[in-house]
Amino acid sequence: DAGITQSPRHKVTETGTPVTLRCHQTENHRYMYWYRQDPGHGLRLIHYSYGVKDTDKGEVSDGYSVSRSKTEDFLLTLESATSSQTSVYFCAISEGTGGSQPQHFGDGTRLSIL
Amino acid sequence: GIQVEQSPPDLILQEGANSTLRCNFSDSVNNLQWFHQNPWGQLINLFYIPSGTKQNGRLSATTVATERYSLLYISSSQTTDSGVYFCAAPGAGSYQLTFGKGTKLSVIP
Numbered sequence: 001d002a003g004i005t006q007s008p009r010h011k012v013t014e015t016g017t018p019v020t021l022r023c024h025q026t027e028n029h030r031y032m033y034w035y036r037q038d039p040g041h042g043l044r045l046i047h048y049s050y051g052v053k054d055t056d057k058g059e060v061s062d063g064y065s066v067s068r069s070k071t072e073d074f075l076l077t078l079e080s081a082t083s084s085q086t087s088v089y090f091c092a093i094s095e096g097t098g099g100s101q102p103q104h105f106g107d108g109t110r111l112s113i114l
Numbered sequence: 115g116i117q118v119e120q121s122p123p124d125l126i127l128q129e130g131a132n133s134t135l136r137c138n139f140s141d142s143v144n145n146l147q148w149f150h151q152n153p154w155g156q157l158i159n160l161f162y163i164p165s166g167t168k169q170n171g172r173l174s175a176t177t178v179a180t181e182r183y184s185l186l187y188i189s190s191s192q193t194t195d196s197g198v199y200f201c202a203a204p205g206a207g208s209y210q211l212t213f214g215k216g217t218k219l220s221v222i223p
Contacts, residue, residue: 042200099147
């Protein structure tokens, strides 16, 4: 199994509070991704990183920011959480860009915003 | 961007039966991936298959890139095969994988 750890695994918070999700990998892969999964929408890319301090937006980036200060860690921040950001969040990693190498996923974080 | 469509959306099988899941994509791609999301929510990469056929135990996948589709075969299905199967493909020149909406498979004893 790919060494990907997401934390926390579950979180309940209130509207307007900041939230940070962490993804930690032990595979030394260059590329890291944050997705959200919602019923009826499948998996959608929020942000991705192609190296330390190198990040870019995905399909649904509004309301989210990311940071990558070390190869192994990729943080997703909701500056002021809204109920529409209630979702299951997945981190993924790959050696190569986009689909050029297999992507492997963490176990997800279930986030509820009340 | 690329469109990825999967069929059927839902499938119920008796244990031991075989099945074929289909993934169509709107543009030419240089690779395609199949994932299984088990009932606990974990996403497992089953195949990375740019073209041709790959096999892994009871599962095999075939991608025909020129005709823009991929097939996932499950033989002698088991209850542990239940879950949602996703295919995903990158858009041309894109870092991003686009996922289909998935096929929900239920294998009953």
